[in-house]
Amino acid sequence: MHDRGVAMNGIAMKLSLLLLQVIPCTVALTSTGRLVTGNFHSSSQLYSSTASSSQASIAPTDSKTDRLQKIIHWRGEKEHGNSIQLRHYEFKSALASIIEGEQSNTDDTPIEPDISFTAALSSTFESANEMSEYQKDSYENAMQYINEENLSFSNNFDLIQETVQRCALVRSLFEIVSEGETFEELARNAIQSKNLNDMMKNGSSANLSWRVRLRQYGDSAKAEKQKQYGKKMRSPMKDEREAINQMKDLFMELAGPVDLKNADISLYIFEGLKDKKKVLARLLTRGANTSSIAPKTRICITNTPLCPLASFTMNNVGRVKNNFKVLDPFCGSCGILLATTMIEPSVQTVGIEIAHNGAVNRDNIMKDFSSRNLTLPAAIIKGDAMDKSVRDKARAAVGNEPFDVIITDPPYNIREKILSCPDSPLINLVKCIASDRKKEQRLLALGGRLVVFVPNMDGDDIAEVMPNEIALKDAGLKFVNMVEQPLNDSLSRWLVEYKCIA
Numbered sequence: 074m075h076d077r078g079v080a081m082n083g084i085a086m087k088l089s090l091l092l093l094q095v096i097p098c099t100v101a102l103t104s105t106g107r108l109v110t111g112n113f114h115s116s117s118q119l120y121s122s123t124a125s126s127s128q129a130s131i132a133p134t135d136s137k138t139d140r141l142q143k144i145i146h147w148r149g150e151k152e153h154g155n156s157i158q159l160r161h162y163e164f165k166s167a168l169a170s171i172i173e174g175e176q177s178n179t180d181d182t183p184i185e186p187d188i189s190f191t192a193a194l195s196s197t198f199e200s201a202n203e204m205s206e207y208q209k210d211s212y213e214n215a216m217q218y219i220n221e222e223n224l225s226f227s228n229n230f231d232l233i234q235e236t237v238q239r240c241a242l243v244r245s246l247f248e249i250v251s252e253g254e255t256f257e258e259l260a261r262n263a264i265q266s267k268n269l270n271d272m273m274k275n276g277s278s279a280n281l282s283w284r285v286r287l288r289q290y291g292d293s294a295k296a297e298k299q300k301q302y303g304k305k306m307r308s309p310m311k312d313e314r315e316a317i318n319q320m321k322d323l324f325m326e327l328a329g330p331v332d333l334k335n336a337d338i339s340l341y342i343f344e345g346l347k348d349k350k351k352v353l354a355r356l357l358t359r360g361a362n363t364s365s366i367a368p369k370t371r372i373c374i375t376n377t378p379l380c381p382l383a384s385f386t387m388n389n390v391g392r393v394k395n396n397f398k399v400l401d402p403f404c405g406s407c408g409i410l411l412a413t414t415m416i417e418p419s420v421q422t423v424g425i426e427i428a429h430n431g432a433v434n435r436d437n438i439m440k441d442f443s444s445r446n447l448t449l450p451a452a453i454i455k456g457d458a459m460d461k462s463v464r465d466k467a468r469a470a471v472g473n474e475p476f477d478v479i480i481t482d483p484p485y486n487i488r489e490k491i492l493s494c495p496d497s498p499l500i501n502l503v504k505c506i507a508s509d510r511k512k513e514q515r516l517l518a519l520g521g522r523l524v525v526f527v528p529n530m531d532g533d534d535i536a537e538v539m540p541n542e543i544a545l546k547d548a549g550l551k552f553v554n555m556v557e558q559p560l561n562d563s564l565s566r567w568l569v570e571y572k573c574i575a
């Protein structure tokens with residue numbers, strides 16, 4: 074009798090804490106400007122600072138979680154350039170890289186994971202009439218369902234989580250625990266499905282803290298007051314409290330303590346997802362912690378640092394993996410190589426930079442790595458990357474072997490370069506790769522990739538600054554793909570991928 078009284082008090086307290094959660098959480102959200110979801114005591118720097126270290130292991134062993142529908146919430150929706158095409162390109166390349174790493178693929182067959190995505194949001198609500206077609210498309214695809222049924226690996230669940238954790242253009246990954254017409258039904262279905270059994274008494278996550286949030290989209294959102302999506306998207310506290318109250322039968326069953334700020338497990342009630350009424354979802358993990366290498370947080374300050382989102386995306390397209398040797402021949406402040414070591418600490422990186430220390434301080438670059446506990450570059454070489462002796466030094470820094478991938482953002486003043494020198498930096502770099510290959514001192518390993526940004530002004534012919542077929546053949550390279558990233562109305566940069574095939 075006494076025990077039951079204590080238990081009931083505990084449950085009642087838990088529920089009232091949940092119902093009150095909007096007050097302290099709003100404070101936390103306003104002050105940090107982002108969702109707070111976990112105890113960040115991770116040893117890995119890769120995951121978003123809001124992610125719990127235990128999130129990767131949260132996937133409970135006694136749930137049927139690997140067959141649950143997943144939703145991906147993409148990042149970068151505000152920037153016009155982070156198109157759905159670029160997001161998928163990054164995601165699929167990162168996934169392919171992980172699969173290749175696991176299979177230690179020795180043949181040359183490229184891995185192209187059979188995974189696709191469909192829009193999870195609908196723009197059929199009234200205020201969407203004022204949106205352009207582009208805005209509607211971005212809105213609908215800001216969240217997508219993952220179709221992974223053709224991805225036939227026994228560890229799909231781990232593969233997808235690992236992929237998300239290294240991608241810059243992913244905000245978060247969820248799995249759908251239950252669906253329902255009403256909140257009561259949602260709770261009932263969640264109990265019946267047993268998908269949250271790990272959080273209940275005697276479950277593997279019974280001791281973990283948890284919290285729940287409501288997110289309303291489309292028709293369900295009070296569009297005039299609410300942001301429609303993105304990291305600052307919120308739903309009214311009154312609605313959240315009401316939803317939690319109606320789902321109390323489920324929440325009272327969850328054994329762990331409620332933690333409003335640093336919960337190990339974050340549950341989300343989604344309203345207004347495409348083709349679904351109400352959804353209860355569990356946050357599985359988050360995208361890469363790109364902000365930890367934001368230029369404003371760095372010791373080495375230069376005029377042209379590459380933004381962290383692009384740095385991560387390039388590394389993923391380069392399929393960086395275990396023990397890779399990575400070269401950035403126009404490294405500047407090493408934005409790209411910082412992301413490389415965050416994705417894969419076992420890499421050996423080398424940067425080449427022509428500017429003197431007054432413009433690009435190599436000691437400060439080293440501090441940018443060491444202060445984040447990131448693997449230091451094998452070398453940051455002062456010199457002209459077009460000079461063979463400088464490239465020899467780069468190779469020497471990694472045991473006189475070719476690099477597995479060259480990832481670079483060449484100098485941007487491309488118009489002036491064209492005036493003073495007939496070839497673009499990319500064409501020159503490809504000539505260097507060809508010349509070293511001819512001398513049997515390869516800069517890029519067979520099977521390796523060259524990933525590069527090519528800027529393009531409106532009206533200019535991009536083909537003029539890219540290597541032609543003959544130049545590629547000389548270098549043993551094959552063009553693989555290029556995706557445009559508009560920067561403003563007149564300037565784009567193209568992310569271009571080549572593979573060394575001969």
Ligand SMILES: C[S@@+](CC[C@H](N)C(=O)[O-])C[C@H]1O[C@@H](n2cnc3c(N)ncnc32)[C@H](O)[C@@H]1O
Nearest residue numbers: 378379403404405406407408426427457458484
């Ligand atoms: C667009 S910036 C790269 C920015 C870099 N990704 C970062 O995150 O800071 C191009 C860099 O290439 C350097 N550079 C230009 N010509 C070079 C050459 N021939 N060899 C090596 N570095 C060169 C420039 O000094 C500049 O720092």
